[in-house]
Amino acid sequence: MYTHEDLAQLQAQSLKMQGWIRQQTFSPESRKTLRRFSSWEVSELILRINQSTFRGRLAADPSLPSGEVEAEGRQRWYTLEEINELRRRMKINRKSLMPPRPAGKRAFRAAVANFKGGAGKSTVALHFAHAAALDGYRVLLVDFDPQATLSHSMGLTDVAEDYTVWGIMARDLIRETDRQNAALVGAESGTALPARKIPASIRDMGLDELRHHDFIKQTSWSTIDIIPSCANAAFVEFASAQYRHLNPEWTFFAAVSRYLDGLGDDDYDLIIFDCPPAIGYQSMNAVFAADALYIPSGPGYWEYDSTTSFIGQLSEALEDLAHGFGENFPAGKIALPKAFADIRFLMTRYEPGNDLHRAMLEAFRKVFGDHVTQNPIEMTRAVEQSGRFLSSVYEIDYRDMTRETWRRARESFDRAYGEFRDNIIANWDKV
Ligand SMILES: Nc1ncnc2c1ncn2[C@@H]1O[C@H](COP(=O)(O)OP(=O)(O)OP(=O)(O)O)[C@@H](O)[C@H]1O
Numbered sequence: 431m432y433t434h435e436d437l438a439q440l441q442a443q444s445l446k447m448q449g450w451i452r453q454q455t456f457s458p459e460s461r462k463t464l465r466r467f468s469s470w471e472v473s474e475l476i477l478r479i480n481q482s483t484f485r486g487r488l489a490a491d492p493s494l495p496s497g498e499v500e501a502e503g504r505q506r507w508y509t510l511e512e513i514n515e516l517r518r519r520m521k522i523n524r525k526s527l528m529p530p531r532p533a534g535k536r537a538f539r540a541a542v543a544n545f546k547g548g549a550g551k552s553t554v555a556l557h558f559a560h561a562a563a564l565d566g567y568r569v570l571l572v573d574f575d576p577q578a579t580l581s582h583s584m585g586l587t588d589v590a591e592d593y594t595v596w597g598i599m600a601r602d603l604i605r606e607t608d609r610q611n612a613a614l615v616g617a618e619s620g621t622a623l624p625a626r627k628i629p630a631s632i633r634d635m636g637l638d639e640l641r642h643h644d645f646i647k648q649t650s651w652s653t654i655d656i657i658p659s660c661a662n663a664a665f666v667e668f669a670s671a672q673y674r675h676l677n678p679e680w681t682f683f684a685a686v687s688r689y690l691d692g693l694g695d696d697d698y699d700l701i702i703f704d705c706p707p708a709i710g711y712q713s714m715n716a717v718f719a720a721d722a723l724y725i726p727s728g729p730g731y732w733e734y735d736s737t738t739s740f741i742g743q744l745s746e747a748l749e750d751l752a753h754g755f756g757e758n759f760p761a762g763k764i765a766l767p768k769a770f771a772d773i774r775f776l777m778t779r780y781e782p783g784n785d786l787h788r789a790m791l792e793a794f795r796k797v798f799g800d801h802v803t804q805n806p807i808e809m810t811r812a813v814e815q816s817g818r819f820l821s822s823v824y825e826i827d828y829r830d831m832t833r834e835t836w837r838r839a840r841e842s843f844d845r846a847y848g849e850f851r852d853n854i855i856a857n858w859d860k861v
C-alpha cells in the first residue's frame with residue numbers, strides 16, 4: 431500500500447534529477463542565458479535586409495553596435511540588445527525598421543488556450559513570444575498554468591506562489607471587496623447587500639502591500655518579462671472557490687484583467703497568456719483578459735473532438751458570466767458579455783506529407799472557415815529536442831543541429847508568427 435508519504439518520497443527523487451537537468455541545461459550559474467545571433471541571422475531572418483546592405487551600413491557608421499567575432503569564426507554575433515539598437519537606428523530606403531504599433535493603444539493581449547493537454551499551447555506561446563521579441567516588440571508573458579512549462583522554459587524555476595496569478599487574484603479579492611464595502615457605506619440605505627468580510631488569514635498574507643510590478647519578473651530576453659507560475663499555484667483552483675463564497679459579488683474572472691489595466695499603455699506591445707489544460711478560475715481569467723483567443727490543436731481526430739468540446743464549454747462559461755454578473759460588473763476596460771476581437775484555430779504538430787493530417791486540416795477549415803490560420807505549425811524534431819533543453823527554435827544555435835532541420839522548423843514558426851502578427855495589427859484598433 432502507498433500513501434502520500436510514498437508520493438513525497440518519489441517526488442524527492444525526481445527533484446534531484448530535475449536539479450541536475452537544469453544544471454546541464456542552463457549556464458554554469460544555472461541561470462538561463464540568451465545566445466548571440468549571427469550577422470546572417472540578424473540581416474536575413476531578423477531585420478530582413480540584404481546581407482551586403484547590412485554590412486555596408488555597419489561599415490559606414492562605426493558608432494553602430496558591431497557585435498563580437500568568435501575565436502575561430504569570421505561572422506559577427508550580436509546580442510538582442512544590440513539588435514534592438516540597430517533596429518532603432520538604421521533606416522532602409524528612409525523606412526524605419528521598427529515593427530508596427532498603433533499610436534495611443536495599450537498592449538494587445540492574446541490567450542493561447544485549449545483544454546486538451548499537450549495540444550502545443552506552451553510551445554506556441556513560447557515561440558510567438560520569442561519571434562515577437564526578435565521582431566522588435568516588448569512582450570509580457572503570463573503563465574496561468576501551475577505546470578509552469580512556460581516559466582521553466584523562460585528560466586524561472588524558483589517562484590513563490592504569492593507572485594503568480596494566484597497572488598494577483600487574492601490581492602484583487604481584497605481590493606474589490608474593500609471597494610464594494612466602501613460603496614455600500616456611501617450608498618447609505620436601500621441596499622440589500624451586507625458588507626463582506628475577508629478573514630485575517632487572507633489579509634495577513636501581505637498581498638495588498640505588493641506593488642504592481644512585484645509580480646513581473648525579468649528573463650534572459652531583455653524585452654520579454656513574465657508573470658510566472660509554480661506548482662503551488664495549483665492551489666488557486668481550491669482557494670478561488672472559497673474566495674467566491676466569501677464574496678459572491680467578486681468578479682473573480684476579471685482579476686487579472688484589472689491587474690493588466692493598471693499597467694502603462696506603453697509598457698508592453700504584446701501580452702501573451704499560456705493557459706492550463708482546463709477550464710477553471712485561472713483559464714477564465716486568461717480568456718476574459720484576452721483580446722484574441724488562439725486555440726491550438728494537434729492534427730488527430732481526438733484533438734478535433736476535444737477542441738469542439740472546449741469551445742462549447744467556454745461558450746457556456748462565458749454566457750454564465752454575462753448573466754451572473756452583468757448587473758454589478760465594475761466598469762473597466764473590458765465589458766460583459768465578453769467579446770473577442772479575434773478567434774483563431776491553429777493546427778500544431780502538422781506533417782504536410784501525412785494524408786490524415788491534411789484531411790484533418792481540411793476538416794478544420796470546412797468547419798471553422800476563416801477562423802483557421804493559414805499556416806499550421808509543423809511537427810519538427812527541432813522542437814522535440816528543444817523541449818528537452820527547454821529552448822525555442824529561436825534560442826537554439828543553428829550550428830548545434832542539422833541546419834536544414836533548424837531552418838525548416840524556424841520557417842514554420844516564422845510563418846505562423848507572421849500571420850499572428852498580421853492578425854493582431856488588423857485587430858489592434860478594436861481594443
Ligand atoms: N511543432 C511541434 N513539433 C514537435 N513537437 C511538438 C510541437 N509542438 C509541441 N510539441 C511537443 O508536444 C508536447 C506538448 O507540447 P506543449 O507542452 O506545448 O503542449 P501544451 O498544450 O502546453 O500542454 P499542456 O496541456 O500540458 O500545458 C511537448 O513535448 C512538445 O515538445
Ligand SMILES: [Mg+2]
Nearest residue numbers: 551552575579
Ligand atoms: Mg502547456
